Amino acid sequence: MAKVKVNKKELFELSSKLLAMYGVPEEDARTVAASLIDADARGISSHGVVRLVQYAERLKKGLVNPKPEIRTERFGCLLSVDGDNGLGQIVAMRTLEKCMELALEIGGVFAFIRASNHFGAAGYYTRMAAERGYAAFATSNAGPSVPPYGGIEPMLGTNPFSFSFPAGKYGDFTIDCATSAAAKGKIRLYAREGKEIPLGWAMDADGNDTTDAAKAVLGGLLPMGWHKGYGLAMATDVLCGLLSGGKLSHESESMYGCSAAAGTGHFFWLVRIDKLTDVKLFEARAEAWFDELKASRRRPGVDEILIPGEIENRLFAKSEETIEIPESVVCDIKNAMCEGGCSI
């Protein structure tokens, strides 16, 4: 996918404007735009502004509520949240703020969220919490694309999860990944470029292992680590679908669908680090540990041992003014704005 450099601020304004055109309050539009641009700035284009046109499309069709009334019930350290079919970023950010507030008071919190939508990269929320002194976990279910282990029919979502904590000079540690071996978008990209995919990423439509990306596009994704990713994807679905009182992956609609509310669910847990240990000591130990891991002997052909999130943070530091995004995105956004009645 060819990329172009664009001015970050301009893209932010353009993105916010597009969402506002479809009835999203200005502040909320900026919240969503900021999350997508953050992903692009960290090199995670799959979760960046490339998604924006799809968000607009679903708002236009009335499949997403631009002005949700998010309702939260609390029992002890549990929050149960009804997202009222709002944009995932809005539902998630409002919940995250409540989580941080409550964890400050009682040390930790669990939040179970139903009736939401695609919330972008899970790591956006956990990293934000880490920057404010929390260890945080986030996961979300998604429309079905992954068959159960041994099966052919997609019944589970890619159900990604993220975990972050603050790490001194390293900024933060953030693991943010799908429970499938690879993302469908990545396989599509390989197919477009005529490249073979590694064995273990996907099956063809008949359920056979394949390295043929074009065939894999028509088949199901394989879970990461065999039965392990399958178990993790199911665990996510229980947290986001059953315990939230919402939909399971196979009951929910993909963000690329266009017939119903998605019904996506999310799950967060946060703990306040300073209620458990001395934060300075915690960060100093994390730093020393990372230093040691990075200085350890490497496998042949490996240039550097990386800490989860390190590459993304380096890219982010370099993208203060401009970011690289897929070439077609700006054009797509402008087209969507024209369709929405705005001449630019």
Next chain:
Amino acid sequence: MAKVKVNKKELFELSSKLLAMYGVPEEDARTVAASLIDADARGISSHGVVRLVQYAERLKKGLVNPKPEIRTERFGCLLSVDGDNGLGQIVAMRTLEKCMELALEIGGVFAFIRASNHFGAAGYYTRMAAERGYAAFATSNAGPSVPPYGGIEPMLGTNPFSFSFPAGKYGDFTIDCATSAAAKGKIRLYAREGKEIPLGWAMDADGNDTTDAAKAVLGGLLPMGWHKGYGLAMATDVLCGLLSGGKLSHESESMYGCSAAAGTGHFFWLVRIDKLTDVKLFEARAEAWFDELKASRRRPGVDEILIPGEIENRLFAKSEETIEIPESVVCDIKNAMCEGGCSI
């Protein structure tokens, strides 16, 4: 590994007696024996009574405290536990009981445990919580055996995790697995039988991928799902090592070492299902979901789609009176008892 059928009750008495010989109070000895025998009854021999002799060995050398004074501090929904170098099962069970009690009151709980030892199968604790109406997560760090992603030197433990919830007619859902691609014990077994291991399980001593089990025994384990298992193993270490105020994997000693206290850490979180949703509805939805997954179309050569924990629960149901354990285990236990001064 050849297996023999033994009477479950007799093995339980024998196992408890061995631990009691080394100063473990009778009730605690029975707690530990029960956890190991439960693993054998579910077909997880790697975490069964085969570990007992090693526990006895470490008690004998004074490396494990048979009568720990477990101290727990609480802040809100956070428990911080010092295991006082007790047997992992004792530290974990005491903590689990406190967790269940507290979650009943405030909906959920996080427990960070330091200065413990090998606690057997993580699923033992989460399954027990599931049977009592909780969704539960458990993880533990362990002595170093897995290099960082791209590295050769073992710096992380196999750092297993487990997640369970109750599931009506299915009993429970339990995923219980290492964050490494395979267990070292499994690779040793392949080496003994002269079998090749799958690519992706381990590297040789020089860091090259290998299918030669004998060479893999001398090298490091690979993480499950490439960088994903690496990130998960690190997340476990932060929870069990840094947030608990205890040791990281590479600072702790393997249960097979014999020079120092292990310093193993654990982490639990539990939520009380009935504080979030109607339990009957929850279980009915889980059952229907499992039924649907199991009835979905299968890949060529696959006889049955399984729910995580299903095989283990079937084996357990068949092992009410007798269980199968590795042939050498009874003999090893009896030898250890003789060494301890008991003539049987």
